[in-house]
Amino acid sequence: MGLPYWLTSTAEAANTTFLQMLRRLPRLLREAWLLAWRASRRTTIAVLVLQLAAGAAAALGLISVVGVLDGLLREGPTPERVRAAVPSLLFLVAALAARGLLRSAATAAHGRLSPMVYEAAQMRLLDLTTRVDLATFDDPDWRDAMERARDRGAGAAQQLVDQGIEVLTSLIGLAAAAGVLTVLHPALLPMLVLAVLPTGWAAVRAARLGYHSDLRLIAVWRRQRMLTHLLAQRESAGEIRAFTVRRFLLTDVGRLLRAQTTEEIRVADQVVRTNVAGQALGGLATGLAYAMLFWLLWSGRMELAAGGAAAYAINIGISRLSELTFTVNRVYEQGLYFADFQGFCELSLTRAEPSLRRRAPERFEEIRLTGVSFSYPDAERPAVDDVDLTLRRGEIVALVGENGSGKSTLAAVLAGLYRPQRGTITWDGVDVTTWHPDSIRERVAVVMQEPTRWPFSARQNISIGRYDRRASLDEVQTSARAGDAHEFVMELPRRYDTLLSRHFTDGADLSGGQWQRLAVSRAFHRDAPLLICDEPTANLDARAEHDVYRRLRDLAAGRTVVLITHRMASVREADRIYVLDHGAVVEQGDHDELMAVGGLYAQLFTLQASAYQSA
DSSP states (O other), X not given: OOOOHHHHHHHHHHTOOHHHHHHHHHHHHHHHHHXXXXXXXHHHHHHHHHHHHHHHHHHHHHHHHHHHHHHHHSSSOHHHHHHHHHHHHHHHHHXXXXXXXXXHHHHHHHHHHHHHHHHHHHHHHXXXXXXXXXXXXXXXXXXXXXXXXXXXXXXXXXXXXXXXXXXXXXXXXXXXXXXXXXXXXXXXXXXXXXXXXXXXXXXXXXXXHHHHHHHHHHHHHXXXXXXXXXXXXXXXXXXXXXXXXXXXXXXXHHHHHHHHHHHHXXXXXXXXXHHHHHHHXXXXXXXXXXXXXXXXXXXXXXXXXXXXHHHHHHHHHHHHHHHHHHHHHHHHHHHHHHHHHHHHHXXXXXXXXXXXXXXXXXXXXXXXXXXXXXXXXXXXXXXXXXXXXXXXXXXEEEEEOSTTSSHHHHHHHHTTSSOOSEEEEEETTEEGGGXXXXXXXXXXXXXXXXXXXXXXXXXXXXXXXXXXXXXXXXXXXXXXXXXXXXXXXXXXXXXGGOBOOTTSTTOOOOOHHHHHHHHHXXXXXXXXXXXXXXXXXXXXXXXXXXXXXXXXHHHTTTSEEEEEOSXXXXXXXXXXXXXXXXXXXXXXXXXXHHHHHTSHHHHXXXXXXXXXXXX
């Protein structure tokens, strides 16, 4: 079985050598800093300049150590040696003070840049996710890419910039130490590298142990989060108590946590042993570096003052190399997830809807579909197959058929949510593909079978369809009355200002029928020339259903209503009825005409009517 999406990057990281990390490091850092540059050029420049300046100050301070030691170790009385060392000492103090100030300023700038990068990455992710056409959400490959980018990609962008700053800091310190050692004696430089190799090996091995542990635990974590979510959510709380499954679920979660704890302890022990080995070998290699230094001093190849500076430089260099090794390992891991983020962005750009300047007209007289076909990704047959359909202003048009006949998909095509692969859609003879897609959808109001339960106030839930302008409370109340929602909204704790979500303080929730009526009110408030109702009364009682259909007939004056419903009695008064079967229109006409034909519509209507008569 292939690895699921959330394991792909982890598996690649676990099987990647340290040299491969080093080769990819420059490109990964460049791409991350380009994102930072787009987030804030001024702050990015500030971080880079301040880090470089701090590194230069540290290098000057390191060089000044040679002057201090040279003054203290020269021949002569102690007061004279101290006086000789004072200028270099003052320079060292000034360099260290400058380095401290510059690093503090760099840290402050970095503190501003890091959240900016995360914000930019998140907004780009959400922008591209909402710009793709609706059919893209039915593509499993794109959804996998979206999940990878959403779960780790945006955070990885921020982490990569953060780790990139650490790499830059370590490189500057390392360059300063290496430069001093090269000047003092070139033979010390390879010893510096040798001293840090065991530590680098331990870091890479410890990280890969962690990655492999993630591979073993990912399914455990996923199931644990799933069960924890069930235990903590309001939606499942009632059934957990009704079926007394609390103890069963707690036992299952406890078993998963125990497996996780056991694995983490095992890996922690291995990591400790690896680090002990690395530190032991690193200590031995460091000893060899200092042995080389002592030999140079013993043989007279290096002055004592230079030897003291070299010892200080070796210590600084080993510290910077160790930090660099750990950071490179983290950079590469985050870079893999960042690559997922970039791949999603590139894929989404190819799926983005066209951005056209022309806009759809405010009203229309006739919408005509000619030979329209639409297929979902990887579907074996079209969901809408060669459909011809005409909508005229002021009509109520019904789409009926059995489940899976293509009614909702055809409605989505009419609403501009799906672009047909074949055929044309025209508004008063103009092809809609010449207009910006959003301008078409702005002329359409849709009532979904399962409307979105927006976590906003009741007022915003109604007016959200026209967010571009501030609606008055009177306008919102008029729409609520039209959708039969005003009475129950007035009974809420804060009336129209009540937050409709139990997840926040003072929030309230609604029944399914109340949410449905709120959705109908939202459609009325949009005041669009085309109203599409997909099972608008699915959660309503008989009286509320009758009232909604009465209001829909009133709304049809001057507008076009497309009605999708399984309740055949609701479509009797429609001006025209289209009967769909396997995506194709098989019958059309008004109720009397279709009953006289005795086809599919007559069969469905008779079956439903007989059920009511039997009752």
